[in-house]
Amino acid sequence: MQIVKGNKKEELTREQLEKIISMNNEVIVDLGTGDGRFIFKNALDNPNNLYIGIDPSEKQLEVYSKETNKKRLENALFVVGSIEKLPEDLYGIADYLYVNLPWGSLLESIVNPTKDGVSTLASILKSEGIMEITLGYHDEAEPGETQRLNLPALNEELVKEVIYPAFGAFGNLELEKYKQIDKSELKGLETSWAKKLTFGNERPMYKLIFSKN
Numbered sequence: 001m002q003i004v005k006g007n008k009k010e011e012l013t014r015e016q017l018e019k020i021i022s023m024n025n026e027v028i029v030d031l032g033t034g035d036g037r038f039i040f041k042n043a044l045d046n047p048n049n050l051y052i053g054i055d056p057s058e059k060q061l062e063v064y065s066k067e068t069n070k071k072r073l074e075n076a077l078f079v080v081g082s083i084e085k086l087p088e089d090l091y092g093i094a095d096y097l098y099v100n101l102p103w104g105s106l107l108e109s110i111v112n113p114t115k116d117g118v119s120t121l122a123s124i125l126k127s128e129g130i131m132e133i134t135l136g137y138h139d140e141a142e143p144g145e146t147q148r149l150n151l152p153a154l155n156e157e158l159v160k161e162v163i164y165p166a167f168g169a170f171g172n173l174e175l176e177k178y179k180q181i182d183k184s185e186l187k188g189l190e191t192s193w194a195k196k197l198t199f200g201n202e203r204p205m206y207k208l209i210f211s212k213n
Helices: 014-022 037-045 058-071 104-111 115-123 143-148 156-171 192-197
Strands: 002-005 008-011 027-031 050-055 076-080 094-100 125-136 173-181 205-212
Touching: 002 058, 027 037, 037 050, 037 058, 037 076, 050 058, 058 076, 104 115, 104 125, 104 156, 115 125, 115 156, 125 173, 156 173, 156 205
Parallel strands: 027 050, 027 094, 050 076, 094 125
Antiparallel strands: 002 008, 002 076, 125 205, 173 205
């Protein structure tokens, strides 16, 4: 498994990962972490938990990996990977999995769910682990991308009739809670994209929380 440390890339074995995990109370994973702001901020505030950010872009991961190095945080990891290329060493490690305002293929795998995509998401969680997904997009705000990915309209019908049944069938995940949110509720999310959206126009946004049976 490849991790980014500052502007360098290193190999981390499953054995090394398990040693790091054993030194922490809980493991929190952020899939599609982008620049890793979510990981850095939460690792700084919660030194007894391990935070792992996953993103395919090494350059993006460097941004807050460098900040992590400056603060000498030992409880933050930045992993090169994606929903299509998830390192097997990450299977079954997470107490909590966050998917914060996903885009691209990660978003597509949630709103146009397939067995492979959902099972990959579920594979990161431990038994009884929690997955929290925050979705927010609109065809008027991102017309090119929504058309390219053939994204359905984001609404309650999509959540209840498409996402929930697929996540139950393909990932053995139970929907614990869902709600529509507004941009004011993004302030505590601690991601760079969420921060930008708080200053933008309103768009449909939903928060979904699943537990793994």
